[in-house]
Amino acid sequence: MSIITRDASNMSQPSSAASSPSASPATRTAITVARGDGIGPEIMQAALRVLDACGADLDYEFVEIGEKVYAKGVSAGIEEATWKSLRRTGVFLKAPITTPQGGGFKSLNVTIRKTLGLYANVRPCVAYHPFVQSRFPAMDVVIVRENEEDTYAGIEHRQTNEVVQCLKLISRPGCEKIVRHAFEYARASGRKKVTCFTKDNIMKATDGLFRQVFNEIAVEYPEIENDHWIIDIGAAKLADSPEEFDVIVTLNLYGDIISDIAAQITGSVGLGGSANIGERCAMFEAIHGSAPMIAGQGVANPSGLLLAAVQMLLHVGKPAPATKLHNAWLRTLEDGVHTADIYDSQHSHEKVGTQAFAEAVIARVGQQPQKLQAVSYEAASAAGANSASAKKPATPAAKPVKLLVGVDVFLDWDQPGRNADELAKQLAAAADNTGLKLKMITNRGVKVWPGGFPETFCTDHWRCRFISAGEAGGTVSHGAILALLTKVASAGLDFIKTEHLCTFDGKLGYSLGQGE
Incomplete structure (x- = not known):
């Protein structure tokens, strides 16, 4: 397959807020972009238009993954040329893709995360009450999910006529990386507490190791409060009183489940974006699926991908356009310009489609929200809070007998x-x-x-x-x-x-x- 490389400034229709064509080449950043399946191409078009308008100075390498690649007989859903692009740019902005039902096809998301070592999945879950209806107006929780291990290793066997097994693999280095990332994220973001979720009362070896490592690393961050919850009651508490949590770090399967719960109780899963961070590469995506039932209708909400793009800009050291994009999006939300999924008669003033929502955000670039809390990433470090890495390498333990x-x-x-x-x-x-x-x-x-x-x-x-x-x-x-x-x-x-x-x-x- 061929990879199409295009200059960011030529990507979308011109706008008065578009990035300057005289931007220094040294400030431009190449990223790999996949338009995805279902609603993916629509929301990606909207997201790229907004990125251009915010002066992101990005060069895009477009790749094809997902449904069309599966249809070629490539069971992984990704081709060699795409891997080369991802390893070259180290930054992947990905729209949702569709994995065919049935056996013989592996999850492409899991394949990318594990192959590129994207060990940390970071999902901010914020309520935008009253502009998006939520029973928890003060909710502002970040889920930091381990991304490579646990049952998501996908090592399964049918062993007898009646029994199948799935291996749950947890490593000390894997635990150290994700727990340290959570504390570094909290420190860089000015967060006050990190909470660990496990089921170590039952899985004493696997989940027990995760909690043990959490306890060991927590002492290195005395300024950050820490606590632990068993996953079942912790999830119940999250669904009932999310404002009591700040940063939650947990294993892969639990993190997958609770991050969707947390996103939904903010008001809509459609507003959730996530960062998948590794030591050499990173992937940014909306947390929702490809929604084929509404594909091509122009009604999809691009907000999840836009907020993922904010995380991406911080990761590549572009806090100014990240601030512009996020504040313009917040202003659009509070001005009542809403897509159908979050439209309500009380707080919505205009129901718009995908591209019209992008145009509304572009029109507000440079503005700040008046009621929602404005953001400022200008003081962010060159790497940004979302790329807070495990600065201290995993400690090799003394080899036991x-x-x-x-x-x-x-x-x-x-x-x-x-x-x-x-x-x-x-x-x-x-x-x-x-x-x-x-x-x-x-x-x-x-x-x-x-x-x-x-x-x-x-x-x-x-x-x-x-x-x-x-x-x-x-x-x-x-x-x-x-x-x-x-x-x-x-x-x-x-x-x-x-x-x-x-x-x-x-x-x-x-x-x-x-x-x-």
């Missing part, structure tokens, strides 16, 4: 009655003379042997825990595990995966079974 003390063998076993006692007899015989002994069998994490209850529902997926056969326990060898697996297979048992059981400096590196 790792000992192999056992193995979990997972079986696909569907004998009539699914009697755990019968399975235990076969496994005990297979373990004989291997240096390992059967300690426990669980089904979906619940101990069913020894001492299981008939009320416990069992599937065809069994975890069988083996430990050293020595009287005092101790370590086991890889050879012993291989010998065990050979005998398990010879007994006609279908093992589908194994997990080594290790200790690290004497601490268990694995969870106990429920009821163990």
Whole structure:
């Protein structure tokens, strides 16, 4: 595919507020732009017109991603030439895209975020009451979501007829980067508190690591208050009293969910923009989808993409046009010039379409809101608050002493009655003379042997825990595990995966079974 490069000043219809053609080439910034699918091309046209009018001094490299690329048989939805553009400019302004339904297609958003190392997803969620109806007029929350790990690694397997699995992967360096980013963002933005959301009361190893790292890093920012909420009650509190939060940092899946909740209770998901920040690249996008049901009608609200563009301008060190754009947008909102999605008879004075809304914002460039709080980014650092990076690299921890003390063998076993006692007899015989002994069998994490209850529902997926056969326990060898697996297979048992059981400096590196 070809990449079209066009000068920003030639992108849209001329306006009196357009950027000066005499701008120094040194001030211009190349960015990669994708028009997207559905309403994407319409809202991108509007956003670029406003950027030009604010004097953003940008050069655009247009690329094609999404539906048309999928249709070519490219299952990733992105081609090599686009990757080259993204790596060259390091800045991506992206309209929503459509991922085809059904198997065989990976999420392009996740692919871009993970491939380019965009570890931090930053979503400001602000209420614009009374001009956009919200029950929480004081709401001003920023969700900082980890963007690369968790279940969004997309590592899934069908292991038996009845059971599929999804691996949840959390790393210490990944936790350190996102938590530090949240505190750096708070510091750069003048925020007062960072709150951590996890489910570490249940997922003690994965979410427990995230909270542990949060606690460790929080002490480095004594001027910023910090606290922690379990995700379920935290989400409920966010939906009920969002004004009590400032910056929230959390894992990938939780962040995806609560950022949409937070955006919606401001008044409209359509007003939400997000920044995806990495060490070398960054992507800026509206948080809503491609809305194909209204595509081509000229009624879509470009506000989410416009606010994402504000974040982009701050990231590339252009606080002046960021200030102009944001204030002009706020003034348009309070003047009651609204698209259909936020129009109401009390506070709206004119219902407009996508391009007319852009024209209204352009007409107000240089103006400030009179009732909503005006913004000023003029004192922002060269990188801006949205690119507040993990200035301190991840700290390599002292390498612990790792000992192999056992193995979990997972079986696909569907004998009539699914009697755990019968399975235990076969496994005990297979373990004989291997240096390992059967300690426990669980089904979906619940101990069913020894001492299981008939009320416990069992599937065809069994975890069988083996430990050293020595009287005092101790370590086991890889050879012993291989010998065990050979005998398990010879007994006609279908093992589908194994997990080594290790200790690290004497601490268990694995969870106990429920009821163990």
